[in-house]
Amino acid sequence: MIPRGTGGDFVRTHGIPRRLEDAVAVARDGQTRPIDLGRASYRAWAGGDEQSYFANIGSAGMSGAIAKRANETSKALGGKVSYLWATVTVFARWRNDDVLVTIDGERREGRMHDVVVANGRFFGGGMMICPEAEPDDGLFDVLLIGDLTKRDLLVTLPKTYRGRHLPHPKAELLRGAVVEVDAPQPLPVELDGEQPGTTPVRFEVDPKALLLRVPG
Secondary structure, X not given: OOOOOOOOHHHHHHOOOOOHHHHHHHHHHOEEXXXXXXXXXXXXXXXXEEEEEEOOEXXXXXXXXXXXXXXXXXXXXXXXXXXXXXXXXXXXXXXXXXXXXXXOOEEEEEEEOEEEEEOOOOEOOOXXXXXXXXXXXXXXXXXXXXXXXXXXXXXXXXXXXXXXXXXXXXXXXXXXXXXXXEOOOOOXXXXXOEEEEXXXXXXXXXXXXXEEEEOO
């Protein structure tokens, strides 16, 4: 893995350095670790059903709009600032809707900002959104982010960079291998920082499908 993306979140979980020469050294001399992949089936923007893989985090809801906003703005100040500004900007205008989530057959329904389906621990340019996610355990960490107020965001957002935002009264963390998300109004789907389509979406774990070189 040679990290070249905006947020650098995938490599944080695995300790892969962002400096080019150091990343090349890990790719050449590091240990091989088998990790899970996520497979997402969703509604494409152009219509019709499509399927894509993701290695780090998939989501449905506000985070898709945040990633789109970050990708459309200047990255001159770095990934962390880009995603932080996009988060504040999108949150101010976002309107929640009822969301139906099924995790290995267990149902949750209610007004939600986001459904985060995590194979890795970080997203959004350094937010440790699911601090205990393990990318090789055959399960997603699924974080349901409920109906937050602006005050909730201001208090909680700084804690996410240290992984200290959980537990939270408006969030629930579950684990499972198959996650389905649907809503009356289509929600944007995000896969490793890209926005390929909308809900309805089904996330599935493909256990130990990828061999990754990590620091020894």
